[in-house]
Amino acid sequence: MNVVENVAQVFQTYMGTTMFLSIFWVCIIYVFCHGNGNGRKRLLFLLMLGILFLFNDLSLRVMGKLTDISTYYRFLWAIPILPLIAWAGTKTVMERRKFWERAVVVVLLLALFRGGMSSFLTKDSLRMPANLYNLSEDVMRVCDIIEQDKQKEQPVVAFDLECQMMARLYNPSLVWGISRRAYQEHDNAEGYEDVKKSWRAQKSMIRAVNHGMKDDAERLSRALERKQVDYIVTLNVYEMGDYLAGMGYGLVDSTGNRSIYARTEE
DSSP, rough: OOHHHHHHHHHHHHHOOHHHHHHHHHHHHHHHHHEEEHHHHHHHHHHHHHHHHHHHHHHHHHHHHHHHHHGGHHTHHHHHHHHHHHHHHHHHHHHHOOOHHHEEEHHHHHHHHHHHHHOOOOTTSSSSOTTTTOOHHHHHHHHHHHHHSSSSSOOEEEOOOOHHHHHHHHTTTEEEEHHHHHHHHHHHSOSSSSSSSSHHHHHHHHHTTTTTTOOHHHHHHHHHHHHTOOOEEEEEOOOOHHHHHHHTTTEEEEEESEEEEEEEOO
């Protein structure tokens, strides 16, 4: 999936505020239709800056090492978009020759922003989807089981990769036992030859939880103890019950696709 598809999927899945995108395209059309040569150059410059520094795979990889990739577009999208909206709005006001015309345009612009941020649409006037989070029912069931069983406010959970990415959205109180970066760099069932020592603990959990490997019990047990993992979530097809029981984890419950194991001894 490329960056453009990734951004589109975020908006389609989570239905964020799209007012800025709509106004952005209106501003582009306005500048091309009513702007002079310098205005078009500024517009092209902003678009090129956005493509060069933000909306490309190289920037995503570089910035992803500095911050979570999931937060990358929450803020940086505003760099090419907001200046153009501000410039086009200012141009629209200043082109009016009479004071009352400027006042009317300012009021209309403020009403536009106000209407976009606080709509007349409310919970009472909308039919909210049954699955508000647009997540897998299986993942939500996993989170509910942990929520009902947990002994502390923020339990540490070693999830399989697919479940981990969605579980945080449904229940932010669940702490990842395996980091995002560990999954990005070491999600395979291979050994530890090319794995740095600092990553081997999480690598052992990935091999067991996400790939069903049962050949390194001693290292896995140390990793679970080191990370203070309270729950392990893995696919049913791996049949990890007996293997994890030897490390002090017992089956709590299961869903259609996953089994949830909890630490039974301190």
